Amino acid sequence: MKSGSQRGDIDAFIVMDVMRAAHEREASGADVFHLEVGQPGTPAPAAARAAARVALESDLIGYTDALGRPSLRARIARHYADWYGLDIPAERIAVTTGSSAGFVLAFLASFDTGARLALPAPGYPCYRHIAKALGLEPVILETDVQTRWMPIPEMLAKAGNGAGEETGDLDGLLLASPANPTGTMLDDDRLAALARHCATHNIRFISDEIYHGLTYDRAAATALAHNDDAIIINSFSKYFSMTGWRIGWMVLPENLLRPVERLMQNFFISAPTLSQIAAEAAFDGQEELEAHKSVYARNRAQMLAMLPAMGLETIIPPDGAFYVYADVSHLTDDANAFAQRLLTEAGVATAPGNDFDATRGARFLRLSYARSEPHVRAGLERMGDWLSGQK
Numbered sequence: 298m299k300s301g302s303q304r305g306d307i308d309a310f311i312v313m314d315v316m317r318a319a320h321e322r323e324a325s326g327a328d329v330f331h332l333e334v335g336q337p338g339t340p341a342p343a344a345a346r347a348a349a350r351v352a353l354e355s356d357l358i359g360y361t362d363a364l365g366r367p368s369l370r371a372r373i374a375r376h377y378a379d380w381y382g383l384d385i386p387a388e389r390i391a392v393t394t395g396s397s398a399g400f401v402l403a404f405l406a407s408f409d410t411g412a413r414l415a416l417p418a419p420g421y422p423c424y425r426h427i428a429k430a431l432g433l434e435p436v437i438l439e440t441d442v443q444t445r446w447m448p449i450p451e452m453l454a455k456a457g458n459g460a461g462e463e464t465g466d467l468d469g470l471l472l473a474s475p476a477n478p479t480g481t482m483l484d485d486d487r488l489a490a491l492a493r494h495c496a497t498h499n500i501r502f503i504s505d506e507i508y509h510g511l512t513y514d515r516a517a518a519t520a521l522a523h524n525d526d527a528i529i530i531n532s533f534s535k536y537f538s539m540t541g542w543r544i545g546w547m548v549l550p551e552n553l554l555r556p557v558e559r560l561m562q563n564f565f566i567s568a569p570t571l572s573q574i575a576a577e578a579a580f581d582g583q584e585e586l587e588a589h590k591s592v593y594a595r596n597r598a599q600m601l602a603m604l605p606a607m608g609l610e611t612i613i614p615p616d617g618a619f620y621v622y623a624d625v626s627h628l629t630d631d632a633n634a635f636a637q638r639l640l641t642e643a644g645v646a647t648a649p650g651n652d653f654d655a656t657r658g659a660r661f662l663r664l665s666y667a668r669s670e671p672h673v674r675a676g677l678e679r680m681g682d683w684l685s686g687q688k
Contacts, residue, residue, distance in 0.1 A: 307426045311652040312663075315636060319646040330676025331668055333646035335477060335619060337538040338668035339589040342582025345539065345575040352574045361570050363561040365392025365546070369577040373546050376580065380509075381519050389549050391557055392568045396507050396532035396545040400424065400471075401564070403528045403547065404431050406556045407501045412468035415456055417448045419622065419653035419661070421477045421505070436467060439656065442613060446479040446622070447487065448472060450494040470495055473505035475517060478653045478663035479622040480615020485518040492523035502527040507545075510536030510586070512617035513594050526550045533572075535618070537579045538589060544572035593619045596666035596673045603674075604664070607681040619667040622650070626660035628687070636662060643683035645676050
């Protein structure tokens with residue numbers, strides 16, 4: 298039989314493997330404390346669920362335009378005026394099947410095979426996996442604690458544009474702020490500097506803003522404020538607590554609207570109509586969503602207090618999202634195996650840093666505080682007891 302395509306020869310998304318193992322443990326009757334997956338422990342807003350019920354009773358679930366329901370696109374455009382003071386035409390909004398479809402569409406519309414895409418490490422692993430599957434070359438920018446796990450323009454210059462012919466130009470930069478797995482965030486000046494560098498050197502800037510709304514001391518800045526040609530990718534999964542609804546959006550420069558529309562017509566037809574209806578109503582749940590965020594804020598404080606007490610002291614406090622990226626190098630040089638033991642022996646599921654940084658990640662664990670306060674506290678207590686037994 299003919300062998301399969303090399304496009305499928307990409308690394309696994311390790312945290313999903315951890316989640317499967319955790320579910321198998323639960324199915325056997327054992328308990329599990331979920332500190333592994335960035336999935337809110339809160340439901341979709343009541344208004345979203347109510348709108349979905351009405352739509353189901355009305356039998357309104359057919360295809361929409363490829364770019365999405367006009368009313369949802371208009372509501373997302375209004376969101377940019379409300380949150381960022383930006384006038385974004387609804388015509389520049391594309392509604393997608395989660396942010397994951399947004400990455401696929403952004404890569405296909407922006408780059409040809411062999412294009413060089415800069416990605417910070419540590420970073421969301423699916424960026425590089427999708428890029429590899431589509432024939433792009435991931436160019437890893439190794440950030441560190443000195444840059445708060447965020448890239449700086451000098452890294453882009455060294456990796457490509459401005460570094461000389463021997464390196465080859467960069468075609469794109471993709472980053473998230475707040476970031477996964479670190480929760481750190483660029484301030485407006487640093488975001489503007491990266492945006493200027495990309496504009497000057499003809500680098501397509503793709504900004505993953507999925508954790509906007511989930512910040513604790515200051516609001517996140519959007520790349521659109523500094524680079525109108527940037528591609529913005531966002532989702533209803535995190536702030537809006539709608540992970541399984543698989544609904545997101547893109548803000549596109551005008552020259553990519555028709556290319557993305559043609560790709561969406563052929564690849565996806567349209568995003569799920571029921572999810573689009575619910576997502577539009579989700580904007581009316583602001584008070585409920587802010588209450589969810591207050592839970593994450595308390596969990597964040599709890600984690601930042603409890604982890605150092607159990608010996609995990611090398612942490613940069615996250616600015617946003619719902620993760621802590623903890624250095625465990627004094628305990629292991631194989632975070633993957635360490636996380637497996639922690640799940641098997643203590644029933645605590647965590648995400649090994651190998652997922653987020655292929656070079657240095659084996660020294661780190663990502664811990665999510667997206668679940669309820671009692672769940673997170675109990676998981677941390679169980680983890681602390683287990684760690685004390687390893688000494």
